[in-house]
Amino acid sequence: MRDALSLTDQAIAYAAGKVSEESVRGMLGTLDDSYLIRILDSLIAKDGATLLAISNEMGERSMSFSLALQDLSSLIQKIAAAQIVPESVLEDWPEANEIRRLATLLTKEEAQLFYQITITSRPDLSLAPDEQTGFAMTLLRMLAFRPGSGGGGGSAPNPSAPPVNIARPTATTHSAPAARASAPAPAAPAATKPVTSTAAPAISVAPVAAASNAVGNPAERPDWHALMRQLPVKGMVQQLAFQTELQDWSDLATGVKATIVTPMPQLASEASVARLADALTAHFGKPVKVFIEKGQVEGKTVAKVDQQIHQEKRQNAEQLIAADPFIQQLEKEFGAKVVGGSVKPL
Numbered sequence: 234m235r236d237a238l239s240l241t242d243q244a245i246a247y248a249a250g251k252v253s254e255e256s257v258r259g260m261l262g263t264l265d266d267s268y269l270i271r272i273l274d275s276l277i278a279k280d281g282a283t284l285l286a287i288s289n290e291m292g293e294r295s296m297s298f299s300l301a302l303q304d305l306s307s308l309i310q311k312i313a314a315a316q317i318v319p320e321s322v323l324e325d326w327p328e329a330n331e332i333r334r335l336a337t338l339l340t341k342e343e344a345q346l347f348y349q350i351t352i353t354s355r356p357d358l359s360l361a362p363d364e365q366t367g368f369a370m371t372l373l374r375m376l377a378f379r380p381g382s383g384g385g386g387g388s389a390p391n392p393s394a395p396p397v398n399i400a401r402p403t404a405t406t407h408s409a410p411a412a413r414a415s416a417p418a419p420a421a422p423a424a425t426k427p428v429t430s431t432a433a434p435a436i437s438v439a440p441v442a443a444a445s446n447a448v449g450n451p452a453e454r455p456d457w458h459a460l461m462r463q464l465p466v467k468g469m470v471q472q473l474a475f476q477t478e479l480q481d482w483s484d485l486a487t488g489v490k491a492t493i494v495t496p497m498p499q500l501a502s503e504a505s506v507a508r509l510a511d512a513l514t515a516h517f518g519k520p521v522k523v524f525i526e527k528g529q530v531e532g533k534t535v536a537k538v539d540q541q542i543h544q545e546k547r548q549n550a551e552q553l554i555a556a557d558p559f560i561q562q563l564e565k566e567f568g569a570k571v572v573g574g575s576v577k578p579l
Contacts, residue, residue, distance in 0.1 A: 235568065266328045268301070269308050270335070272372065276347070277338050281376055288369040298368035299358055299577075306351040312336050313344040342499045343379060349472060349497065350375050353536055356543040359577055378469045454482040457493075461535050464512045473500040474509060475539075478530035488520035489513070498527045546578035 244252050268287060275283040291301065308328070314321040315336040322329050339347075354371040361367030457479040466474055473495065481492035491513065495501060506523055513521040554560055554576050563569040 236570065239568070266304075266308070266331070268296075269305050270328070270331050272305065273308075273312075273335055273339070273347075276372075276375055277335075279376065281373065284372045284376060285369055288365060288372060291368075292365040298364040299355055301368065302351050302355045302358070302371065306348055308332070309344055309348045309351065312339060313341070313348060316341050316344060345497065345499050346378070346469075346472070347375050349476075349500075350378075353472075353475070353539075356539060374468070378472070453484055454479060458535050458538060460516070464509075464516060466508065466512050469500065469502065470505045470508045470512070473497075473505045475535040476500055478534055480526065481524075488522060489517060490522045490524065492524040492526060494526050494528050494530055496527075496529050498525070501525045543578070547576065550578040551576045 241252075268291060271287055272284065275281075275287065291298065311322070311326075311328075311332050312335050315332050316339075319333075319336075322332050326332070336344075350371060354367070354374070357371075358364045358367040361370065457477075461474040461477070464474060476497045477493040477495045479491065480494050481490070483490040506525055510521050510523045513523065551571075554571055560569075560571065564571075
């Protein structure tokens with residue numbers, strides 16, 4: 234109650250006696266859903282100029298960009314849920330109608346990718362020159378990298394190439410001839426077809442249960458997390474790399490066969506997997522075949538490790554702030570309180 238009265242006093246002073254929702258949001262640096270709706274509408278319309286204008290408008294009003302990404306990811310999650318389970322949208326939500334409308338305009342793949350970009354971009358805000366720049370780059374990343382766009386700013390996939398297939402173990406897959414000659418590689422498992430650095434065949438993403446029983450020597454495997462950070466890939470390809478875990482690594486005389494698992498097969502577009510194979514081939518100096526399998530990772534992906542590290546740093550920073558004698562004195566003498574979630578690690 235004391236905190237509520239204190240905030241009310243601040244709101245009265247801030248709004249010069251006329252307290253309104255808009256004035257309180259301005260005081261707290263929060264934003265209403267209208268900004269989030271405008272952002273998603275601009276993404277759907279592929280309107281980059283409006284996206285930057287919204288970012289500038291938010292900066293002028295001193296809004297929290299970290300909180301904006303948090304609220305945006307929450308809204309996208311509701312949209313994705315509405316696409317799969319329409320009854321999940323509750324009628325008492327103020328934004329219920331907008332969620333239903335956006336659920337029909339966004340594809341399921343776009344909703345999943347936008348959600349992934351928003352949650353993984355929040356830790357990057359502290360690395361940007363300023364939070365507004367980091368937020369604007371996140372919006373541009375969402376605009377630039379769409380499912381099937383080729384990722385990384387490269388050329389789009391060949392329209393004549395076969396589509397990406399998410400296949401069952403018994404599904405039939407297709408392949409295209411290699412663009413340049415290479416030594417023949419060992420036969421792939423029947424359930425999947427590889428993507429090599431020398432061609433762009435269709436990808437078959439199969440359940441983990443359909444994978445080969447052969448397991449490479451763990452001592453010969455690369456440090457997958459460190460390797461994914463070293464590869465010079467960006468955009469959609471980096472998103473895919475950071476959401477994978479190495480399941481099998483076979484280093485043969487004719488080349489390398491890498492089997493990786495991802496819980497987000499929608500990121501495994503034909504062009505993205507081919508570019509990942511190209512990057513691995515350039516890194517190791519020999520042909521690398523990449524097999525993609527759909528399934529939950531047993532360990533942790535690079536994205537999960539980054540999120541855990543950031544969470545641990547934030548908790549350590551909060552503990553240091555709580556133990557600071559000056560902060561403790563302010564809390565004791567003036568009833569001050571550190572706003573939850575406002576502490577950011579350096």
